[in-house]
Amino acid sequence: MKRLFGKKLKETDESKSEKKEVKKTSLVNPDYNRMKLYKKGINLMADEKLEDAVEMFQLALRIDPASVDVLMKLGYARFHLDDHVEALTVYDKVLDIDITNPEAWNLKGLVYYEQKKWAKALDAVEKAIESDPNYGMAWYNKACFLSLLNQVPESLEALKRSIEIDVKNARRSIRDFDFKNVRIEDGFKRIQEVVVLESVRQGYHTIGAIVWTTYLDRVDAEDGLRKLKEKGLIVQNEKRDGLQKIPIFDLAPNVAERMGQAKKGLFGITRKIIPRPIKNLKELSQAIQSAKEAIEEVDVKKAINVFEEFTDVTKSGEQMIEMFMEEHREIRLWQIRLKDRGEDYLVDNKDRMLTLFDNIEVTITKKLRNEIS
Numbered sequence: 001m002k003r004l005f006g007k008k009l010k011e012t013d014e015s016k017s018e019k020k021e022v023k024k025t026s027l028v029n030p031d032y033n034r035m036k037l038y039k040k041g042i043n044l045m046a047d048e049k050l051e052d053a054v055e056m057f058q059l060a061l062r063i064d065p066a067s068v069d070v071l072m073k074l075g076y077a078r079f080h081l082d083d084h085v086e087a088l089t090v091y092d093k094v095l096d097i098d099i100t101n102p103e104a105w106n107l108k109g110l111v112y113y114e115q116k117k118w119a120k121a122l123d124a125v126e127k128a129i130e131s132d133p134n135y136g137m138a139w140y141n142k143a144c145f146l147s148l149l150n151q152v153p154e155s156l157e158a159l160k161r162s163i164e165i166d167v168k169n170a171r172r173s174i175r176d177f178d179f180k181n182v183r184i185e186d187g188f189k190r191i192q193e194v195v196v197l198e199s200v201r202q203g204y205h206t207i208g209a210i211v212w213t214t215y216l217d218r219v220d221a222e223d224g225l226r227k228l229k230e231k232g233l234i235v236q237n238e239k240r241d242g243l244q245k246i247p248i249f250d251l252a253p254n255v256a257e258r259m260g261q262a263k264k265g266l267f268g269i270t271r272k273i274i275p276r277p278i279k280n281l282k283e284l285s286q287a288i289q290s291a292k293e294a295i296e297e298v299d300v301k302k303a304i305n306v307f308e309e310f311t312d313v314t315k316s317g318e319q320m321i322e323m324f325m326e327e328h329r330e331i332r333l334w335q336i337r338l339k340d341r342g343e344d345y346l347v348d349n350k351d352r353m354l355t356l357f358d359n360i361e362v363t364i365t366k367k368l369r370n371e372i373s
Contacts, residue, residue, distance in 0.1 A: 034063040038070050050077045068094055068101070075107060084111050102132040109141055118148045133340045134333055136165035144178035155179070156187040163191070165336065170195050175215045189227070192216060196224035197233060205248045225249055281364055284316050288361045295353050300343050307335040323363070327356055
């Protein structure tokens with residue numbers, strides 16, 4: 001790498017000493033050269049020099065043929081070079097080392113997907129999910145493959161699960177051609193409604209802006225708005241633009257109060273106005289106490305139920321998203337994992353959970369004092 005402005009810095013005694021240390025490290029640590037080659041391969045992949053990257057990864061594997069990290073990158077490079085047979089061979093080597101590697105199963109499923117072997121692709125991602133039930137992208141891919149196999153109800157269930165784990169999958173699914181078999185289903189239409197509602201909440205109030213931000217076709221966006229109006233979640237007004245009247249869509253007042261509403265400020269920058277009444281903060285504080293009690297008692301069922309207060313947008317979920325985004329995501333994952341793994345998971349993560357709720361409680365207490373004053 002060239003130095004800034006092409007200037008070469010003077011070499012001090014200290015830098016000479018560091019060079020000797022690096023040389024010594026490279027001789028003593030057998031992993032040094034492998035990591036060096038691995039990083040070169042990563043950089044070459046970033047520059048889209050995939051064949052050169054493959055060469056680096058192969059050299060690294062001569063040093064350690066069982067390096068899972070290197071094998072995974074080699075398989076990925078082979079996949080993007082459309083060398084599907086070799087990519088599958090590499091992923092199988094990973095699975096020989098670790099049969100429960102969820103990423104290897106998921107990527108193997110994508111190779112089968114490219115080969116249009118939907119059933120094999122489905123089998124692979126199901127094994128990924130068995131290894132990691134919270135692997136959102138594996139659930140999303142499962143939904144795609146089920147749709148391609150025309151197993152519509154099962155596809156929708158898998159898609160909903162992927163959205164529970166990562167809400168970005170809702171928007172991703174809108175333009176995904178793999179869901180052509182499920183687009184007419186009511187379940188998919190409801191997903192579209194969620195995407196439209198979120199767009200309005202973020203401050204996009206015209207049909208053009210909603211279409212642009214959601215990737216929905218205009219017809220689907222208008223259909224989603226119509227259904228949201230029928231449910232009382234959206235209200236329609238008008239604003240004058242010259243001689244024309246343009247329809248404007250806003251959250252219904254009761255929905256805006258519950259969810260919070262994003263409005264655009266100067267220079268089009270979105271600023272969120274979120275109601276934080278004392279009552280809501282107190283309810284959140286009480287829920288924290290209940291959650292801590294459930295964790296201390298190692299009561300899995302109670303913990304799952306209490307966590308609902310923090311994840312459900314009809315309760316305190318929306319406030320958690322606005323105030324504690326990372327913590328909200330963590331609690332949502334804990335809720336899923338507790339359902340899957342039960343008491344053992346709660347015991348293993350007890351201290352971590354209590355620390356998180358203690359930190360939230362400190363912030364809530366400060367905000368309560370500010371609201372009261």
